[in-house]
Amino acid sequence: MTDDARDAHLDEDDGHAVSFQVLKRGTPIRSSDGVQLGTVRRVHEAKREHIFDGIDVDTPEGLRFLDAPEVRRIAERWVTTTFPAAEKDIHLVDRGSRIARVLGNTTTARRAKRTGESLRDRWDRR
Structure with missing residues (x-):
């Protein structure tokens, strides 16, 4: 990605931050460098502790799991990860x-x- 493209991505507005509890199925998931990795299938919550646990992600390669520490921001328009697209195979775990x-x-x-x-x-x- 060129510097101009990266700067344009940073200028995009992803909307207001939202709770994981209102995150909708089909919301795009983007890497830290702006590449779409997939869409939200299901949000996981540790119910007893009432904390965010991770997201099942529909990707072109199949269903993957994105762990909570790998999520930088959950917003109205998309979810942003903490890692670039080149590292997606390391962070997105196959779901079986x-x-x-x-x-x-x-x-x-x-x-x-x-x-x-x-x-x-x-x-x-x-």
Whole structure:
């Protein structure tokens, strides 16, 4: 990336900072040098501690996980990482095999997960 292109990227407005709790699916994820790495699939939260844990990212290579310390800023228009695009393979972790992703997306698996989360929430509120 040329210096002019990098300066133009820094001048772009990503909007106001927002909480991870309102981050929407499909929001672009950009590297620190302005290259789009993918889009938000799902946001992870450590529910018991109420803290941001990371993001599942849809990339051209498949589903990847972006850990919370690797996120520099969450804003209205996009999420910015702490690393440049050249280092994406180091920081974006593969989320498992294709079979695991298919089985994890079945109706039965989704219902079981929802039930588990509901039970966990009720246990935490007791």
